[in-house]
Amino acid sequence: MSLKLNLIKKNLKHHNSLRLSSEAELFFEYENLDELKKLNSHCKKNNLRICALGEGTNTIFPRNFKDVVAKSKNKKFKVDKNTVKIGAGVNWNEAVFKTIKNGCFGLENLAGIPGSVGAAPIQNIGAYGSEISEFVKNLECFDIKKNKVVNFLKKDCKFGYRKSVFQLNKDLIINEVTLILNQKFSPNSSYFSPGIFSVKEDSNDIKYAMNWANKIVELRESKIPNTSDYPNVGSFFKNPLVSEKFFQNNKKLEKLKTFKREGDQIKLSAAEMIDKSDLKGMRLNNLGISSKHSLVFVNFGITTSREVKELENRVIDVIMATYGIKLEREPIYL
Numbered sequence: 116m117s118l119k120l121n122l123i124k125k126n127l128k129h130h131n132s133l134r135l136s137s138e139a140e141l142f143f144e145y146e147n148l149d150e151l152k153k154l155n156s157h158c159k160k161n162n163l164r165i166c167a168l169g170e171g172t173n174t175i176f177p178r179n180f181k182d183v184v185a186k187s188k189n190k191k192f193k194v195d196k197n198t199v200k201i202g203a204g205v206n207w208n209e210a211v212f213k214t215i216k217n218g219c220f221g222l223e224n225l226a227g228i229p230g231s232v233g234a235a236p237i238q239n240i241g242a243y244g245s246e247i248s249e250f251v252k253n254l255e256c257f258d259i260k261k262n263k264v265v266n267f268l269k270k271d272c273k274f275g276y277r278k279s280v281f282q283l284n285k286d287l288i289i290n291e292v293t294l295i296l297n298q299k300f301s302p303n304s305s306y307f308s309p310g311i312f313s314v315k316e317d318s319n320d321i322k323y324a325m326n327w328a329n330k331i332v333e334l335r336e337s338k339i340p341n342t343s344d345y346p347n348v349g350s351f352f353k354n355p356l357v358s359e360k361f362f363q364n365n366k367k368l369e370k371l372k373t374f375k376r377e378g379d380q381i382k383l384s385a386a387e388m389i390d391k392s393d394l395k396g397m398r399l400n401n402l403g404i405s406s407k408h409s410l411v412f413v414n415f416g417i418t419t420s421r422e423v424k425e426l427e428n429r430v431i432d433v434i435m436a437t438y439g440i441k442l443e444r445e446p447i448y449l
């Protein structure tokens with residue numbers, strides 16, 4: 116099959132939620148694997164690299180991309196009983212509500228997370244006690260190096276807290292995600308203290324799950340600055356995981372809240388550390404830490420990735436000096 120490659124120059128300021136000025140000399144949108152294969156052959160011949168892009172809500176863009184920026188327009192959405200196949204180019208939040216409408220449940224606590232379905236497994240998106248990894252059956256990927264389609268079962272993805280194998284292997288482009296969902300709605304309230312989050316029960320599962328997901332979106336909107344008014348990439352740092360022994364031996368940590376994880380791991384709150392270090396609301400040039408949420412860096416004007424790195428390092432240094440913990444960044448510099 117002969118396909119014409121439509122590589123264009125593109126301004127990407129409105130393709131990243133931090134609104135950094137950015138330009139791709141070569142930008143390519145594709146709908147299917149044939150187009151992606153064709154792009155790959157072209158790149159191999161011309162010694163170009165491919166950079167996969169979703170909706171740019173977890174990425175810090177360079178001023179100029181050297182690679183070919185490739186974005187999926189695969190909008191597939193196919194339900195077979197409780198198995199749902201979704202194309203990488205579908206918006207994640209739309210996918211969540213569509214699964215509910217189709218009588219498939221489980222993703223409600225992940226409603227409102229920005230970004231695309233294709234990027235969701237990359238950092239194993241999670242919120243309010245749920246993670247996408249709980250529902251992944253397999254992922255259809257295109258391997259740039261091998262120039263072929265490969266299938267990743269859940270166990271091959273090596274999911275962890277904001278972690279997967281795809282963060283290390285940039286040669287894999289996710290084309291389709293297959294999820295196994297529940298046919299009965301059973302709300303996940305494990306994250307919430309009793310009485311904090313309540314949704315009126317409904318005998319109709321679809322209505323009940325819809326109300327639950329809408330309430331989650333409302334909760335998020337009350338806590339996280341919206342990207343239209345306050346350009347940001349969500350949480351800038353992961354919550355640190357430490358061993359019980361490290362925690363016991365580090366007196367600087369004793370006044371912090373702790374959350375028990377599997378094994379002997381303890382999760383600490385990066386937001387609490389930033390708050391208690393009086394960094395909330397601080398500004399460095401046009402970039403600042405939101406006064407609404409201390410994990411969120413907000414772009415208040417014209418900012419560059421270099422300035423983002425400066426603020427990142429400043430926060431890391433202060434937290435290291437105060438608590439002896441090295442914060443780990445969540446978004447990715449492209």
Ligand SMILES: Cc1cc2nc3c(=O)[nH]c(=O)nc-3n(C[C@H](O)[C@H](O)[C@H](O)COP(=O)(O)OP(=O)(O)OC[C@H]3O[C@@H](n4cnc5c(N)ncnc54)[C@H](O)[C@@H]3O)c2cc1C
Nearest residue numbers: 169170171172173229230231233234240241288289348349
């Ligand atoms: C306001 C706000 C709130 C947020 N809240 C949460 C939250 O609660 N929980 C959470 O986990 N995250 C959260 N995030 C982060 C973000 O929403 C997720 O990481 C999301 O999955 C990113 O999707 P994206 O399409 O924008 O990815 P992008 O930013 O475009 O890309 C992210 C990474 O994935 C790669 N990538 C993109 N598409 C593909 C593909 N098809 N195949 C292979 N690699 C690909 C990119 O190269 C890049 O390395 C939040 C972000 C914002 C702005």
